[in-house]
Amino acid sequence: MGTNVLGAGYSYTSGDVFFDPLLQAEDVKIKAHSLAVSFVQPFKVRNKLARISLLVPFSTADWSGLLSGEPTAVNRTGFADPRIRASVLLAGPPAGNALEVRQYRIDNPTSTTFGVSLAITLPLGEYFEDKLLNLGGNRFVFRPQVGMIHYWGTWSFELTGSVFLYTRNPDFFNDAQRDQRPTFAMQSHLVKQLRGGAWLSLGAGYGLGGESVINRQPNGDFRSNLLMSASYSLLITKRQGLKLTYIRSEALQDIGSNTNNFLLAWFISF
Incomplete structure (x- = not known):
C-alpha cells in the first residue's frame, strides 16, 4: 500500500507468421518495434491487497512475404490496444505498506499466496476494416485469471x-463478421x-484454442502455442530499476507464429 509504479519499455519482435492457406500468404516474416508505458496503483479490498494497472502500447510493424506468389510488404504504425487489469490476493500477506509486507516475508519464509485477476483489452488501437493486418483488434478481450505463488527462502x-x-469484430476484412x-x-x-533487490526468472507458457468463426462459419484454425522466457531485473537506485526479458514463441499448429521477443523496461516506484 502507498507505493505506485510507473514503467516504460521497448520491445523488438522478429520471426515467421503462418496464415490460413486460404489467404495465399506464404513465407511471411514480421519485424516489430514497440514502446509501452504502464502504471500500477495498489488499493485495499477489505483487508486484502489488490491493485489496478494500465498498459498503453505504441508499435510499428513490418510484414513481408508472398501473397498469391507475389512479393508483398505491409507496414503499420500507431497505437495498439491498451489493457487494464485488476487483481486481488485471496490468501497471503494482509494489505500493508512495503515494510509490513517485507516483515511478513521474513516471518513467513515459506508461504503460499493465491489470487485472481481480470484483464480487459480495449478496442482503441489502430484498425482498418479493409485491411487484414492491423495493430488493433477492434474487439474487447476479457481475460480472467487465477494463480498462486509459493515462496521458500529466496526462491518462488x-x-x-x-x-x-x-x-465479436463486426467490421472484419472483406465486410465479414x-x-x-x-x-x-x-x-x-x-x-x-x-x-x-535483483532477481532472475525462467518461465514457460502454453495456449490452446482460439478457433475463428467468420460469418458464423467455423474456420478450423485452432491455435496451439508454446512460450519460453527468461528475465533479469536489477535496481539502479533505491526506487528505480531495469528489467531485460527474452521470450520465444513457437506455434505447434499450422497457424500462428514463431518469434523471438526482446524487452527492455525501466520502472520507478513512488
Whole structure:
C-alpha cells in the first residue's frame, strides 16, 4: 500500500507468421518495434491487497512475404490496444505498506499466496476494416485469471491459469463478421531473488484454442502455442530499476507464429 509504479519499455519482435492457406500468404516474416508505458496503483479490498494497472502500447510493424506468389510488404504504425487489469490476493500477506509486507516475508519464509485477476483489452488501437493486418483488434478481450505463488527462502514458484474471451469484430476484412472461440492458457515461473533487490526468472507458457468463426462459419484454425522466457531485473537506485526479458514463441499448429521477443523496461516506484 502507498507505493505506485510507473514503467516504460521497448520491445523488438522478429520471426515467421503462418496464415490460413486460404489467404495465399506464404513465407511471411514480421519485424516489430514497440514502446509501452504502464502504471500500477495498489488499493485495499477489505483487508486484502489488490491493485489496478494500465498498459498503453505504441508499435510499428513490418510484414513481408508472398501473397498469391507475389512479393508483398505491409507496414503499420500507431497505437495498439491498451489493457487494464485488476487483481486481488485471496490468501497471503494482509494489505500493508512495503515494510509490513517485507516483515511478513521474513516471518513467513515459506508461504503460499493465491489470487485472481481480470484483464480487459480495449478496442482503441489502430484498425482498418479493409485491411487484414492491423495493430488493433477492434474487439474487447476479457481475460480472467487465477494463480498462486509459493515462496521458500529466496526462491518462488508461480503458476497461473487463464482464459481469453473475445467479443465479436463486426467490421472484419472483406465486410465479414469475426468471432473467436476462447483460448485457454497456463504459465509458470521459477524466480530466484538475488542480492541488492535483483532477481532472475525462467518461465514457460502454453495456449490452446482460439478457433475463428467468420460469418458464423467455423474456420478450423485452432491455435496451439508454446512460450519460453527468461528475465533479469536489477535496481539502479533505491526506487528505480531495469528489467531485460527474452521470450520465444513457437506455434505447434499450422497457424500462428514463431518469434523471438526482446524487452527492455525501466520502472520507478513512488
